Amino acid sequence: MNWDFLIKDKTSICVSTDTRNLPVGCIFFALKGENFNGNIFALQALEMGAEYVVVDEDIPSTCSQKRCFDKQIIRVENTLWALQDLARTWRRQWGKTIIGITGTNGKTTTKELTAAVLSEKYSVHYTQGNLNNQVGVPLTLLQLTNQHDLAIVEMGASHPGDIKELVDIAEPDMGLVTNVGKAHLLGFGSFEGVMKTKAELYDYLRQHNGTCFRNLDNPYLEQMAAGLKTIGYHTGTMPEGMHLIGEYNSENVSAALCVGEYFGVSKADGLKAVRAYIPKNNRSQLLKTEKNNIVVDAYNANPTSMRAAILSFLKTYPNDSSSVFILGDMLELGEQSHLEHQNIVNLLAEQKVHNVLLVGKEFMKTTASYHTFENTDQLRDYLQNHKIENANILLKGSRGVKMEKVIEIL
Numbered sequence: 001m002n003w004d005f006l007i008k009d010k011t012s013i014c015v016s017t018d019t020r021n022l023p024v025g026c027i028f029f030a031l032k033g034e035n036f037n038g039n040i041f042a043l044q045a046l047e048m049g050a051e052y053v054v055v056d057e058d059i060p061s062t063c064s065q066k067r068c069f070d071k072q073i074i075r076v077e078n079t080l081w082a083l084q085d086l087a088r089t090w091r092r093q094w095g096k097t098i099i100g101i102t103g104t105n106g107k108t109t110t111k112e113l114t115a116a117v118l119s120e121k122y123s124v125h126y127t128q129g130n131l132n133n134q135v136g137v138p139l140t141l142l143q144l145t146n147q148h149d150l151a152i153v154e155m156g157a158s159h160p161g162d163i164k165e166l167v168d169i170a171e172p173d174m175g176l177v178t179n180v181g182k183a184h185l186l187g188f189g190s191f192e193g194v195m196k197t198k199a200e201l202y203d204y205l206r207q208h209n210g211t212c213f214r215n216l217d218n219p220y221l222e223q224m225a226a227g228l229k230t231i232g233y234h235t236g237t238m239p240e241g242m243h244l245i246g247e248y249n250s251e252n253v254s255a256a257l258c259v260g261e262y263f264g265v266s267k268a269d270g271l272k273a274v275r276a277y278i279p280k281n282n283r284s285q286l287l288k289t290e291k292n293n294i295v296v297d298a299y300n301a302n303p304t305s306m307r308a309a310i311l312s313f314l315k316t317y318p319n320d321s322s323s324v325f326i327l328g329d330m331l332e333l334g335e336q337s338h339l340e341h342q343n344i345v346n347l348l349a350e351q352k353v354h355n356v357l358l359v360g361k362e363f364m365k366t367t368a369s370y371h372t373f374e375n376t377d378q379l380r381d382y383l384q385n386h387k388i389e390n391a392n393i394l395l396k397g398s399r400g401v402k403m404e405k406v407i408e409i410l
Contacts, residue, residue, distance in 0.1 A: 001076070001082065001085055001086075003085070003086050003089045003090075006027065006052070006086070007086075007089065007090055007093060011145055011146040011147075012145040012146070013027070013090060013142055014026040014027065015027050015028075015029065015083070015086070015139065015142045016028050016029070016045075016050075017029050017031050017038065017083070017135065017139070019041045019044050019045050019048060022045055022048050022049075022050060023049075024048070024049035024050075025049065025050075025051050026049075026050055026051065027050065027051055027052045027053075027054065028041075028042070028045035028046075028050040028052070028053045028054065029053075029054045029079050029080075029082065029083045030042050030045075030053060030054060030055045030056070030059075030079050031079050031080055031083070031135065032056070032079065032080075038055075038079070039055050039056055039059050042055050042059065042073070043069070046069040046072055046073075050072070051072065052072050052073070052074055053069075053072065053073055053074070054074045054076055054079055054082050054083070055073060055074070055075055055076075055079065056075065056076070056077075056078075056079060057075040057076060057077055058075075059073070059075060080134065080135065083135070083138050083139075084134070084138045084169045086138070086142065087137070087138030087139075087141040087142050087169055087170075088138075088141075088168075088169050088170075088171065090141060090142055090144065091141045091144065091169075091170060091171060092171070094144045094146070094148075094151075096148070096149065096150065096151070097150050097151070097173045097174065098150075098151045098152075098153055098170055098171065098172045098173055098174075099114070099150070099151070099152045099153070099172060099173070099174045099175065099176065099259065100153050100155055100166075100167060100170055100172030100174070100175040100176070100201055100204075101114070101152060101153070101154050101155065101175070101176045101177075101178070102154070102155040102156070102157065102163055102175075102176075102177055102178070102198055102201050103176075103177050103178030103179050103180065103198060104178070104179055104180050104181035104182075104194060104198070104302065104304060104305075105178060105179055105181055105248075105302070105304055105305045105308070106178040106179065106248075106249070106251065106252045107132075107154055107155075107156070107178050108130065108132075108154060108281075108283065108299075109244070109249060109252045109279070109283060109284065110176065110178050110252040110255050110256060111126055111127055111152050111154045112126075112277065112279075113244075113252055113253060113255075113256035113273075113274055113277055114126075114152055114176075114255065114256040114259050114260070115152050116256070116273040116274060116276070116277045117256045117257060117259065117260035117265055117269075117270045117273045117274065118150055118152075118259065118260055118263060118265060119273070120260070120265050120269040120270070120272070120273050121263065121264060121265050121269070122149040122150050122263070123147055123148050123149045123150075124148065124149065124150050124151070124152065125140075125143060125144055125145075125148040125150070125151045125152075126140075126151065126152035126153070126154075127140045127152065127153055127154040128140070129281070130154075130156070130281075131154075132153075132154040132155055132156035132166075133156055133162075133166075134162075134165060134166070137153060137155060137166050137169055137170055138169055140153055141153070141169070141170060150263070153166075153170045153172065155167070155170070155201065157184070157197050157198070158184040158187040158188075158332070159184075159187040159188065159197075160187075160188065160189075160193055160196065160197050161197070161200070162197060162200075163197055163198060163200035163201050164200040164203070164204070167200060167201055167204040168204070171204075171208075172201070172204070172205070172210065173208075173210055173211070174205070174210055174211045174212065174213065175201045175202065175204075175205050175210060175211075175212050175213070176212065176213040176214075176255060176259070177198050177199075177201060177202065177212070177214070177221055177224070177225075178215075178251070178252065178255065179215070179218060179220075179221070179251070179304070180194050180195050180198050180220050180221070180224075181194070181302060181303065181304025181305070182194070182302055182303040182304055182333070182336070182340065184302075184332045185332065185333045185334045185335075185336050185337075186332040186333060186334035187332065187334075189334070195220060195224060198224070199224040199225075202224055202225050202228055205228060205229075206227060206228050209229075210228075210229070211228075211229045211230070211231060212225055212228050212229070212230050212231070213230075213231050213232075213233065213255060213258055213259055213262070214230045214231070214232055214233075215232075215233060215234070215235060215251055215254070215255065216232040216233065216234055217234055217235045217251075231258065231262055232258075233254045233255060233257070233258035234254060235250055235251045235254060236250050236251070236253070236254040237250050238250045238253060239253065239271055239274065239275060241275045242274065242275055242277075243275075243276075243277060243278045243279060243286070244274075244277060244279050244284050245279075245284050245285065245286040245295050245316075246284045246295070246297065246308075246309065246312045246313075247312040247315060247316070248305075248308035248309065248311075248312050249284055253274050256270070256273075256274060257270045257271070257274065260273075281299050282296050282297065282298045282299045282403075282404055283296075283297060283299045284296075284297050285297075287407070289407075289410060291387075291388070291389045291390070291391075291410060292388060292389065292390065292391045292392070292393050292410050293391070293392045293393065294393045294395055294407065294410055295309075295313060295316075295392075295393065295394050295395065295396075296395050296404070296407065297309050297394070297395065297396045298328070298395050298396055298397055298399070298401075298403035298404050299399055300398060300399055301327075301328065301329075301330045301331075301396055301397050301398045302330050302333070302398075303330060303333070303340040303343065303344070305396075306327070306330060306344055306396060307343075307344065307347060309394060309396050310325065310344070310347060310348065310351070310353075310394065311351075313325070313392075313394040314351055314353075317392040319351065319352065319353060321354075321355065322390065322391050322392055323353075323355060323391065323392050323393075323394075324355040324356075324357070324388055324391045324392070324393045324394070325348065325353055325355065325356045325357070325393075325394050326356075326357045326359070326379070326393060326394065326395050326396075326403070326406065327344070327356070327357070327358055327359065327363070327394070327396055327397055328358075328359040328360050328363075328376070328396065328397020328398060328401035328403045329341070329359065329360025329361065329362040329363055329397060329398055329400075329401050330344075330362070330397070330398055331398040331399075331400050331401070332398075333362075337362050338362065338365055338366070341362045341363055341365070341366050342366045342367065345358075345363070345366045345367065345368045345370075348368075348370070349369075355391075356368075356370035356371070357370065357371050357372075357373065357379060357382075358370050358371065358372045358373070359372075359373045359374075359375065359376055359378075359379050359397060359401055359403065360373075360374070360375070360397070360401055361374060375401075376401065376402050376403060376405045376406055377405075379406055380405060380406055380409060383406060383409045383410070384409065388410060393410060395407070395410075
């Protein structure tokens with residue numbers, strides 16, 4: 001579709017998919033899903049001051065008792081496709097450098113750190129929160145203005161082809177795959193499926209003469225990026241004075257510093273930026289309560305990140321009565337779920353870890369000799385009667401397990 005009538009000569013554009021957040025003059029896209037249909041809010045959006053509404057082509061004339069809005073209605077075959085097409089068109093008009101970031105673990109942290117480093121020298125626009133899917137990526141692109149010098153777009157995937165779809169919208173000039181590991185196996189089918197999907201970012205860059213930033217210590221990434229122009233970095237070690245907890249974050253820090261140096265941010269300024277970064281959203285946060293020190297890493301979990309978190313915690317804190325591991329199920333692992341949960345239990349046993357509380361139906365199926373709970377509500381009840389004090393606690397699990405519900409008790 002030709003979107004010139006919407007974007008020509010504009011330096012910014014306002015788009016919304018939710019009438020609860022619809023500034024006057026915005027374009028409202030009536031997205032549909034299994035449990036919602038934005039088309040029913042089209043009239044409301046117009047009455048609230050939307051400049052245009054983009055609706056399904058079979059939506060009838062939208063008139064109220066006071067006026068008819070037909071001239072402000074754009075009818076399309078698929079509203080999501082239209083949103084993505086507008087975002088691609090806007091990205092091309094903006095015309096500056098976009099760095100795409102994906103990976104199994106650490107992509108959000110790497111995105112945040114990279115944005116912090118680049119912001120030492122540039123006006124950087126980057127994905128907010130976890131808006132890294134087929135809706136979030138176009139919305140991120142449509143927030144670009146001529147005030148921005150660079151953009152960082154995070155790209156998530158749970159099925160083959162997801163990254164290809166996103167790079168075809170964002171059209172990145174440069175890219176970074178943090179790593180590949182066992183996550184979303186229910187959607188990918190295998191670790192090889194994960195590699196193939198994450199490599200879709202590399203494939204796009206290879207086809208469009210782009211450049212990747214790559215961890216030279218990762219053999220999987222070396223294989224995936226064969227023949228691609230590469231700027232390399234090594235895993236390195238965590239700088240002193242970080243708010244970010246976990247040695248496994250060292251590769252995320254190194255990636256951000258590498259990108260910064262490429263764009264002319266000095267090592268000193270880059271280090272200042274990463275040291276000032278404060279994690280949020282239950283990602284690698286050190287939370288000190290009146291009773292305990294808690295390493296909160298409960299935003300997501302998969303076999304790779306769970307293993308890394310456990311081993312990092314053991315390096316940081318003594319493996320004695322003061323250390324407690326509270327771990328929740330790793331979701332979306334498909335047929336590999338039982339094996340991967342048993343592997344984590346085996347790892348804990350190999351490391352001679354004793355104070356462990358496991359949450360979720362998958363951990364309950366293992367041969368664990370530890371306390372197990374079906375859900376966090378059961379764990380809360382247990383913790384009310386079995387107080388934990390003066391302890392160092394690792395709290396980790398998939399978002400759907402809602403491990404954060406027990407933080408207030410700890």
